[in-house]
Amino acid sequence: MSSLDETFELLLQKLDHPDTLNAAKSDPIFYFVYKPEDMLILKQRLSLWKAKLRELKFDVERISLSDLLWQIVDESGRWEDWLEIEPSAEVEELNQAVRDVLTSQSRLIEEVAQRINSLMPPKIVFLTEVEMLHPYLRSRTLENQLHDRVPVPLIIFYPGYRAGQYGLRFLGFHAEDSNYRSIIVGGI
Template sequence: MSSLESTFELLRSQLKGTDALNPAKSDPVFYFIHAPEETLELKQKLPLWAAKLRQDDLQVQTASMAELAWKIIDQSGRWESWLEAEPDAEPTEINSAMRDVLRGDDGLIGEVAALVSEPVENRVLFLTDTGLLHPYFRVRTLESGLHDRVKVPMVIFYPGKRSGQYGLKFLGFYSVDGNYRSTLVGGTA
């Protein structure tokens, strides 16, 4: 069994557990940790995994972080001005402007909160394309911003490496962030 398949089976068993939505526990957030080079293979497996979860009476809703980010950027009305400024601007200036839009009040946290803040029986949210948030948004920022608002199990497909019990290394090249408190599934410790 491939590492992706074994990680999925571990996730599946945790989602079937009675504690996935236990109010006495932390938010039902799961990080599915995989090597960045496995992203394409993982995306190809998502429909099969959703079908397997349907056999467990769970309905999967999938949201692409890349699509949510583009929606927010489009709604900001700033894209055309960024394109005009790009030839003369430093890349850090453009990146900073995009980062501000994604982190704003109506940014990524708000978009994801709309998907998870109301309890929907037997639903699981898959968040894909998190690697495409680099360098604009750190995934842990999402978890922190959603604290105590996640009412449906949320699986964040995380391209990176595991480091110890609570540490993750985004895309395998960022330094280890040891402040993750949600359930980490897969990866190498």
């Protein structure tokens, strides 16, 4: 059994008793931490894991941050402008322009929250393509702004490494971000 499958089995155990494992009694948010180099393997496993959860009477809804990001960028009406200035613009200027669109009125986070809030148990949400947040947002920001707004288990597939019991290093090159309030599985 691969370490990804072992982490998934551990996640299943945690999903079985989320209240007893979350002393803060906060939202049912779980970080599934995996090595960034395992990204493609993880994406191949998602269908298998969804099927396994269906066998356990859970209905899985997948929210792709990649799809949401592109939708928001497209709806901004700025795409053509960015393509025009891209050859002469600095990378940081373009990143800031995209960041502004995603964070204006917390657009990305509000879109995620709206999709999650429309669901009722026995749903479980797989939040995938979290790597797309780089360099615009950190997953910690997403978690903090979703606080008290998650009615169903949310599994954040997090490319990075664990740093101690409650810390994470996004994509393996960002500094440690500690004191996550959610349940962290994997990444050891």
